[in-house]
Amino acid sequence: MRAYLSDRMGAALLMAPLLLFLVLAYAWPFLGVVKWSFTLPTPGLGQYNALLTDQLVQSVFIRTLRIAAIVTIVSVAAAYAITVVWVRGTPVQRVVAEFCILVPFWISVLTRAFGWVALLSNRGLINTWLQAVGFISEPLALVRNEFGVIVGMTHFLIPFAVFPLASSMRSLDDRVLLAARGLGSSRMRTFWSVFVPMTRSGIIGSALIVFVFSLGFFVTPAILGGGRSVMIAELIYLRIFQSPDWGLGAAISVVLVLFVGALMALLFRYIRPKQLV
Amino acid sequence: MQQPGRAAEIKAIGIGKSFGSFRALDDLTLDIGRGEFLTLLGPSGSGKTTFLMILAGFVQPTDGRLYSDGVDITERPAEQRAAGMVFQGYALFPHMSVEANIAFPLKVRKKPAAEIKRHVGEMIERVGLKGHEKKLPSQLSGGQQQRVALARALVFEPGVLLLDEPFSALDKGLRGQMQAEMKRLHQETGTTFVFVTHDQSEALALSSRVAIFNHGKLLQVGAPDEVYDRPDNRFVAEFLGEINMLPLKGVRPADNGSTGLCEDRAISMRCKAEKVRGDAILAIRPEYMSIAREAAAGENGIAATAVASTYLGAATRLDLTTRQGAKMTVSVPNEVAASALSQGNSVWLTWPAEKGFLLPDGGQ
Structure with missing residues (x-):
């Protein structure tokens, strides 16, 4: 009991600087944002009322949820493989996979977004090649739309989806898989009815991380969406820096934070935090 | 549930397995009879588990062939071998209920739902898990998990059941209970059982035959009393239980057995001096030795001095040393031990001629 207590104290002490930083740099300023949402331009619930009726805000919310859902499914599936x-x-496969997972972390999100523009735009590599081969006569619309946003975000988020999955796969007892095969189950069947269900907590953790990340994406959709496929973060930016309609921007932020908070609460309820890394 | 005729007969010929330069199993030839309960016994790293994995199809042997009912199955993948297996730590599917775990082998065989239900129900009853059908493995005790593992491995009526140290995680009382249960399941199903353990008493208690392994080699196979009373070599003799060893000189055949000299006294044995001549080791299990004031002429005996005693409750264990320094151990009734110690310490150890056996002098 004493060891447990002092363990917890030690953990609390180690986390204290981070906690302090979060409070000063995020929580405190965010309280200001909350205040704006109730006071700008006039005190009251006007901005939240506007959220419920504003067609543009609603369509952006729906688009954001749709893109986040698609990105989550594609990223988790790819990350699983x-x-x-x-x-x-095999040892060689492991090294190659590790390289593929880690390298994206060394390249900035901006560079990667522009890289995708170079690949996907009308005069980009893919369209030029396809036209040269004669596969298509008109360039395909691969960027400045939802498709481009989804490609760029998926690419960015796959490595993040890998870690919760890896931890659940590592903790899996090999003998259980052997047992399944010994009982007459084929490799395929063993994979689908034993391996995948046993990594369920990893899949949930991975999906929630990717989904939550996707909701707040700014740079990638701004560049690859080309202003036509605006997501929430970009809408907040536009309301605050361009309209300027600080009150509405603040209200959208508050709703987004509450939504993400609810998702995180779900995440910690269904899987223990240590299973995430 | 199953006709004994369906039990598999397995033949291993010259099986070997190398992991890199390490020879885990070497030139193993062994027949496993239909419906027998064979125990593979040995210390860890002796090759017994490797052999079990080869039987299951999880490990491919580097040499030799494996036959089941006369069919070569050396290259057959595990899922097509139809061997039931119980793993150390049980390896239950943690996300499936007791019922679903037991139904799994029948489901992958695409049996009709009604048949699966009936078989699973029977099996649950047979291993005493009624009322636990819907529980997850994590909600069960160790003994109950063990029963699920046994039920799951037996429900599809495999020709052979392979068990890898299934009781190592159980406490002593439960262990005895599960051993009895396994013996009963063996009799009821009539299936061939191959059981791996490093516990010699478990091996002797359960099996129809015991195969003793060391350093990747099969040293001896035989019925429990055979390997216990007539081990082929020193390792087997020592691994199966405590043993007293006396150096013998001038061993030669004699009328109905053999004879030799031990510390200048003639000793007779019932066993034949086939493999050994001249110098040899005479081995006697402690429980066959008794303590006497003196040994009659013609009786096997050796003078010894009691050096220590350990009270064991039902008996006392005496440690003795012979005149030439051989260390002996006997287990004797408590009052005998007391008088042996009080008698100026010098006593005679005697044993019947048929209980001593000869081992080659030195080495294994």
Whole structure:
């Protein structure tokens, strides 16, 4: 009991600087944002009322949820495949997979977004090649739309989806898989009815992380969406820096933070935090 | 539930397995009879588990062939071998209920739902898990998890059941209970059981035959009393239980057995001096030795001095030393031990001729 207590004290002490930083740099200023949402331009619930009726805000919310959902499904599926190779592959496969997972972390999100523009735009690599081969006569609309946003975000988020999956795959007892095969189950069947269900907590953790990240994405949708596929973060930016309609921007922020908070609460309720890393 | 005729007969010929330069198993030839309860016994790293994994199809042997009912199954993948397996730590599916765990092998065989239900119900009853059908493995005790593992491995009526140290995680009382249960399941199903353990008393208690392994080699196979009373070599003799060893000189055949000299006294044995001549080791299990004031002429005996005693409750263990320094141990009734110690310490150890056996002098 004493060891447990002092363990907890130690953990609290180690976390204290981070906590202090979060309070000073995020929580305190955010309280200001909350205040704006109730006071600008006039005190009251006017801005929240506007949220409920403003068609543009609502369509942006729906688009954001749709993009986040698609990105989550694609990223987790792709990350699952990569993680299987990383955790259970041959030594060479592991090294290659690890390289593919880590390298994206060294490249800035901006560089990656512009890289995708160079690949996907009308005169980008993909359209030029496809036209040169004669596969298509008109360039495909691959960027400055939702498709481009989804591609760029998925690419960015796959490595983040890998870690919760890897931890659940690592903690899996190999003998259970052997047992399934010994009982007459094929490799395929063992994968789908034993391996995948046993990594369920990893899948949930991974999906929630990607989904929450996607909701607040700014740079990638701003560049790859080209202003036509605006997501929430960009809308907040526009309301605050361009309209300027600080009160509405603040209200959208508050709703977004509450929504993300609710999702995180779900995440910590269903999986223990240590399973995330 | 199953006809004994469906139990598998397994033949391993010259099986070997190397991991890099490490020879885990070497030139193993062994017949496993239909419906027998064979125990693979040995210290860790002796190759017994490797052999079990080869039988299951999880490990591919580097040499040799494996036959099941006369069919070569050396290259057959695990999922097609139909061997039931119980793992150390049980390896239950943590996300499935007791019922679903037991139904799994039948489901992958695409049996009709009604048949699965009936078989699973029977099996649950048979292993005494009624009322626990809907629980997850994590909600069960160790003994109950063990039963689920056994039920899951037996429900599809495999020709052979492979068990890898299934009781190592259980406490002593539960262990005895599960051993009895396993013996009963063996009799009821009639299936061939191959059981791996490093616990010699478990091996002797359960099996119809015991195969003893060391350093990747199969040293001896035989019925429990055979390997216990007539081990082929020193390792087997020592691994199966406590043993007293006396150096013998001038061993030669004699009328109905053999004879030799031990500390200048003639000793006779019932066993034949086939493999050994001249110098040899005479081995006698402590429980066959008794203590006497003196040994009659013609009786096997050796003078010894009691040096220590350990009270064991039902008996007392005496440690003795012979004149030439051989260390002996016997287990004797408590009052005998007291008088042996009070008698100026010098006593005679005697044993019947048929209880001593000869081992080659030195080495294994």
